[in-house]
Each structure stands twice: as structure tokens, then as C-alpha cells.
Amino acid sequence: MRRTPKDTEDSHRQIGRRSLFVGGLFVATSAVLSARMRYLQVERAEDFRLLAEENRINIRLLPPARGLIFDRNGVLVAANEQNYRITLVREDAGDIDAVLAQLSQIVALDMVTLERARTEIARRPPFVPVTIADRLSWAELSAVAVNAPALPGITPEVGLSRLYPMGADFSHVVGYVGPVSDYYLEQTGDTDPVLQIPDFQVGRYNIEARMEQLLRGRAGTKRVEVSAGGRVMREIDRDPPDPGADVQLTIDAGLQNYVEARLSGESAGAVVMDCQSGEILALASAPTFDPNLFVRGISSAAWNTLNTDRYRPLANKAIQGLYPPGSTYKMIVALAALEAGVITPEETVNCPGHLDVGDRRFHCWNRGGHGRVNLVESISQSCDVYYYELAQRVGIEAMSAMARRFGCAVRHDLPLSGIAEGLAPGMQWKMQNRGAAWVVGDSLNAAIGQGFVLASPLHLAVMTARLASGLDITPAIIRSIDGISQLPGRARDMGLDPGHLRLVQRGMWQVNNDRRGTAYSSRVDVADYAIAGKTGTSQVRNITAAERASGVISNADLPWERRDHALYVGYAPYDNPRYACSVIVEHGGGGSTMAAPIGRDILLRAQLGEVPPPDLYPASQRRDIERMHRDLPILPTPPVPTGRTVRSQA
């Protein structure tokens, strides 16, 4: 394969020729390139320099309109309002003091605003627009716009700001938005460019926070040609922002308002839900607060007031608060015992007012004792000794398993902040968390919803709804997103013996409607609206033997923090269950005196769709009820907007 010298010589010369030819092409092309370079850089230099100086193209972000939130009937609970403001870009302003002085002659700006603007300007990069003043009137904004040539770097803008037309009613459901803080950016790692828009608001609490990505939408952009002075010459093109999704809640704004009003003055939480579908119709926690305070960043004075209030307005007692459920837990124990077959409905237990187990004495709330009680009576009279007996027969694990089937000690999946899990204890749990073995006394305490057992009003409402309907409903708070239904399909049957369920329901009916029932005074006299329920009173302190000997101190004589929690769960109508509710009044005293009347009023309001008239109440109570309803801070029913697509203009 060796090449002959001639061959190599020949091809070598050819390669040389062709290489030179290629080199010639290199030079020719480079000549064209440099000619073009000369044309652009020398001959047309002036034109381009002018273009570069005078016509800068700015890209501006257009904020998306935040998705609106409606109640189940289309009442607007979170809206957007227009916010006129003026922004300044340091780079374009030149002499900031001169510009601000000029501006103060056109718009009244106080020293605080100016000082805040100056620090903000100094803190931000020179090209970022900084808000100087917002919530201006249209007249002020127009004045600035007219004087724009004298105000380099100043831009009058129309922004959107969140508005909660229902005020405090929805702060524990919808939550609130707030300004984007450095802390927020750090926490979420969110890099959406939209967050750089001055005064952009992001959800900070509850639905606003948990559904942030859906509600926020996508930023648009517009390109504008700007003159040397920073004046916008023309808009070149625009990529409109995509607004956030509209969210419809399952909450009924009217009912929500009534429940918040009914709870006002107390430290309390309540949940109302549809026992067939699981839709939450009201979720209230009192006292509440105005979410509009947070929209622009809350003042420290207002924050301190909210934070130091001993009724804790910022805490959402309906889902975050955990309480011993007290006697409202007894249905769970009864069903566990019935299912295990350790008791029959007819079997009676004698209640002498206490039960001795080992060397400890467990008391019934009724010191005189209930005598012989069967299962239905044990619910209606809330006999503790009956359940001490059941606890020993059925054991803690079966009780807690039944509790979990009824949605207690489960973290329900709702887009709300800080949902508590609750606790249905077991032997293993105690060993791991308390480092001690389970003793029979623990089971006895658990059987009356005391001891380690913890539940929130949400847990109790789900429990009651399942008791009432026998359906395995899941709580839901979002009805639809952009018109697409988010509700789960029809719930499955819980698979409990219908006979057992009917017994417990019968007991609950007697609570409200039997003369000896613990909530007889909170009955409804019209059969169509009859309610069934269960009261509970849960201790927050230990009653010592000495105190028992000298007589238990009544709640009214105790300081507020040491009084018992008052609880009530109930549903209505009894014959055809539709609404379930749970009420907890912190340190409210007794369940039958404090919580049951509230529960009855809420269930009546839910059934009627309006403030219940006095003639549904027992004759003796009508005057008081009428007076109470007159004094309640109930809002007039807000108008339902026509059409679902109402939006503020961006």
C-alpha cells in the first residue's frame, strides 16, 4: 500500500492549491464581514447611536388578577379591588430628592411615607420599581399622570389588591393574602417572576395560602418603547396575564355569618356540614379577626392586640384546637361495644354515682347516680358509670379503632392551615409517648372522652355526620374550581349494623327530646325540624378528693381558664338527617347549658336558611331567643352577583 513518491508529490501539490483556494475564500468572506462591520459601525453609527440612546424597549410584567373566591351560592368572599399607586425607578429618576419634592407638591405625601419610600429605594436595585404611595384617589393619580414629564422615573399605576367583602366571617376559612416578604421567598423557594412586581400579594393563611398556585395565575408581559426621559412612547406588544382560577367554596356565607355571630363573645369553634355529601357549610372560630388588616401588612399595634387577646382570635379553634371530646365520645364507645358484642341493647348497668376499679374511685357526673340504665338511656342521660363498664369490656384498642372509623384522630385533607390530627390513644401510643404501660383507668377515662383522647370540632362534626347518615362521608370545603366540580362522589356506606346505629341515634334523639335528656331544654318543638345530639362537658383540671369531699366548686365560681369546656354535637332533621354540627365553647361551663343552645340555633338556621323564628322554640324560651337574635351582629344577606365571571379589570 505504499504510495509512490510521485503520487504523493502530485497530491501534495493539489492539496496545496486547494488549500490556497480555501484560504482565498476565507479572506473574501472576511472582507465581506468587515465591509458590513464598517457599514454598520462607521457609516450608520449615528443612526444606531440615536436608536440606542432614545428608544429603549422596556419589558414590564403584568400582574395576573388573583382568582376570586365565592361561597356555595355565588356570594363573593374574596375579591380584587383596584389600587391606584405611584412607583419610582431609581435609575430613571436621577435626583431622587428633587423628584420626591416635586411629587409632594402634586400629591400630599406625609413624612412617614416619604421616609419609608427612601429606605425602600435605597434597599432595592436601581432598576426595580418601588411603590412611593398607594391607595390614591383617581384625581391624585390623574394629577401625577398629567405631570409625568416633570417627574422622571415616576409611573402612575393601577394595581389590584385583595378585598374581603365579608370581613371577619371568612378569615378562618379563606385566610388572607399579604405582601411578599424576604422570609416568604426564603421559606417557599418560589422563583415566579411575578413576585417581583411591587406590592404583589401572596396567600399567607388558609385557602389563600394552600391554594396559592391555583389562585395566583400567570404573569403577562408588555413591551413598551421608552424615550430617553423614561416616558412610555408606545406599547409594542402585550402577552396578557392569565388570571388565577376562581374557587367556589362549599361554605354558605349566610350560615357562616350566623355561626360566627352566634359564637361571638365566647372563645369557641363550630363546624356545620352536610351529612350526606360531607360538604362543610360553616366553619367558624370565635373570636375572629378582619383579614383585610393583613392585606397590606398588619401594623404592629393591631398585631399585638390580636396576639395578646386571651381568647386567641388568631387560632382557628374549629380545626386547630384539640379538646377532650368528653361525653360526645360516648356514641363511639357504645358502637364499639355493640359491634364487639359485649353488650346488648337491653342489658342494664347500675349506676350508684361512682365505680371503684382497683383502689381508684371513678365518679359519674351525677353524684346521686342514675340507677339502672340501658344503652339508650346511657346516651340520653350521659351516664359515665355505664361507659366505665363498657370500657372494661371492650378495651381501648376497639374504642380507638371505632373512633378512627368515624374520622377522629385523622388529619382531614382540607386546604386549610394547621389542621390538627387529634388523638385516639392506644397501648402502643402510650408506651412510645408517655413511656408507661396502659392501665385500665386510662381506658375508663377514654370511654368518657377524657384522659388522652383529643378531637377538634372538625373531627366531631365528621363523626356526627357519619353517625347521622351511616355514610362514610369525607369533609370537603372546595365545591368547584373554575366551574369544575371538586366534590367527591356519593359516599359509601360505613358498613355498620343498621340496628346499632339506630339505637345510638335513638339515644341522641332522647338527649334533646326526652324529659330526662341532658339537652332537653335545647329541644325544637316542631317535629319537622327535630334535632338529635349529645352534650359534653370536658374537664380541664383534676378534681381532688378534698374538693369532692367539700363539694365540687361550680364553674361560675372558677376563674375562666379553669372552667370546663362545653361541647355539643347534633344533627337535624332527626327523621331525614341533612345537617350535622359540632360546637365547642372553651371554658364555657356545661355542655347542656352553654353549647347545646348554640348547636340548636345553628341547626335550625341551617335547616331554615334564615334566622329561625321564635315559634320553633319552646314557649318559655321565645322571648329570650327573640331578644338574643335581635342583638346578634348578623349581616344582611349579601347580594349574589349575576354570572360567575365577574372580575376586576387588570
Place this chain on the structure above:
Amino acid sequence: MSFLEYNVKYTPSGWRKILYLNWPLIVLVLAVAGVGFLMLTSVAGGRVDRWAEPQMQRFAMGFVLMVIVAMVPIWFWRNMSALAFAGSLVLLLLVEVVGTVGMGAQRWIDLGFMRLQPSELTKITLVMVLAAYYDWLDVARKSRPLFVLIPLCIIAVPVALTLRQPDLGTALLLLIGGSAVMFVAGVHWAYFAAVVAAGIGAVVAVFTTRGTPWQLLKDYQYRRIDTFLDPSNDPLGAGYHITQSQIALGSGGWTGRGFMEGTQSRLNFLPEKHTDFIFTTLAEEFGFVGAASLLTLYLLILVFCIAIAMASRDRYAALLVMGIAVAFFLYFAINMAMVMGLAPVVGVPLPLVSYGGSAMLVLMVAFGLVQSAHVHRPR
């Protein structure tokens, strides 16, 4: 074939090879890279650590690589050519499989310490394999149809693979670079006339199939061509880059605005100011004088390459060096033409100046091959 085929009378050995490197060429490469560091500092607003520093590290790495490649005899590289080409084809195929989407096209393979662009590598290995092919081929047969078809097939495979990615710029570079080697090797003129005719046919095909389901290019590629043909009718849509870079270039004037004084490139008008559009910053800040100087530096590098090719009595070495020279030329010519509005916007970096690891390393290896041809030339 064995090494004995080479009629080498004298070759420097060991460390003495360093003395026989083509030092003027090295100085030129250093000068161009220096311009690159300067511009990368400028577009980062004076910050060295943003782009200039990593670029310097990669250049240092590439420089070491160049010297190592230069120390290895050119006939070793000749024997490795086919293997290297096969290897880069495998990597190209791998991009299809594991490549992560970067810059809108599947072009990267993540190696952990750097992101490798196999299409860059292919530019050199294709030239290598073609040079080796013509070195092997009996000179008398070089223009026979069958032996013209073989290199065409060799070129077609990587071109097809890069088109799939889709990377039109690299595909064109491969096609032209490969044909250039064939041309220098002495394939008959008539073939090239035919190719030019076919090229015109292809352009017609590209445009006539537009809008039909069989269209040959992606929509964005068509749009780029449209705006290239008439950037003024869409100054802020897809023609934005071209218009803005022309304004930046033009406002540079004779001597430019001065280092770090450019306004157009500073204001983020150009999203890829540190990669494909870095020439605009140079032209704006140093004017016509600066831009023409860089062009001169590039041309000088080519002059040295052609000189090395012509001085080499070895066909592989000569073809390889010419192939590399053409590839290098295409890089900067297409990039400059694109920035000046003479060519459509295709993703081609400015060699040794634009920020980017793969292109830099591959170029340095290529210069290593040129140096190896120079050091080990038959004397």
C-alpha cells in the same frame, strides 16, 4: 498500515517537542482567549467570578489538553480517527436517549463536572475520519463515484443526528466542514458544482414544504429564516435579537464607547449576551477598531493553519489541519454574520470568546492536533 509508512527523517522527542510547537499560533490563541475573558468580565458588569473565571479555568484545562495532544505523534491520532468518530456517534445517539433539554434542544450529556455537547466533538472527529479516509485511499481513485459516496455517507450520519436534536447550526457546520475536507483532498470540481445545485434544490424544498405536514424544519426555524430575510417587519418579535444586536454594534462607532461602557448589551436587551451574542458587546465597547482587530486575529490563526497544512508532506496531517481551519473559520464567520444580520440566528458560538465549556475544550483539542501535525511533520 503501520507507522513505518511515514518517511520520517527527524522528529524531536521527549520534552524537546515543546520547543518545536508553533509558538506564534499559541500566542494568537492566547490573545483571542484574552479578549474573551475581557468581554465576559464586561457583560457580567465587571464581575470576574460570574463568567470570566470559570471560562479561564476551562481554558487552562483546554490549554493543558492541547499541549498533551500536541505531544502525541500525529500518526497515532490518524490511527485513532475511526474510533474517535465512532465514539462521538455513540455519544450523539446517547443524547437522544439520556440528553437533558438545555436551551430548548436536546444537546447535552451531563457528565457531572461538565455538560458535554457531543455535536461539538463530532465537528473534529468527522474531519479526522475524513482525513484518514483520504490518507488511506489510493489517490487515483479519489474522484470515482463509489469512493465519493463513502465520505458522503460518513458525513450524512452525524448531520442527520444533529438535525434530529434539532440543531440546524451544527448540522450545517458539519456538512460544510466535511465537504471542505473532500474538496481539499482533491475530489473533482464537478461534484461540488452538483452539491451547490443540490443545496439550492434543498432550499427550494424547505420552502415549498412549509405549512404542509411534511415540512422539513421546525416552525421556529422557519420564523428565524423569515426574520433574517426581513428583520424590520417584526422588530420586537422574533427579529428582536437581530435588531438589538445591530443597534448595539452600530452604536459602537469607530472606537467604541469604552470598556464596560456599553449600554445596549448591559441592559439585558440580549438574553444570550455572554454566549452567542458576545461579539456585539465587543463591537459596542471597542468599536470598528476592536471588532476588526478580533477578525484579524482570527484570520492570522487561519494563515498559520494553512501554512502548517501546506508545509506538511503528510496527507492526513494536511487534510486534518485544513479541516480544522475550515471548522474554525465557519464558527466565527457564521457567528459574526449572524450578529451583523447577514445570516439567520443559529446557535453558533464565537470561538474561544463565547462562554461555554464543550466548544472551548474541543477547539483546544483541535489546536492540539494542529500542533501535533506541526511538531511531527516529516522533515
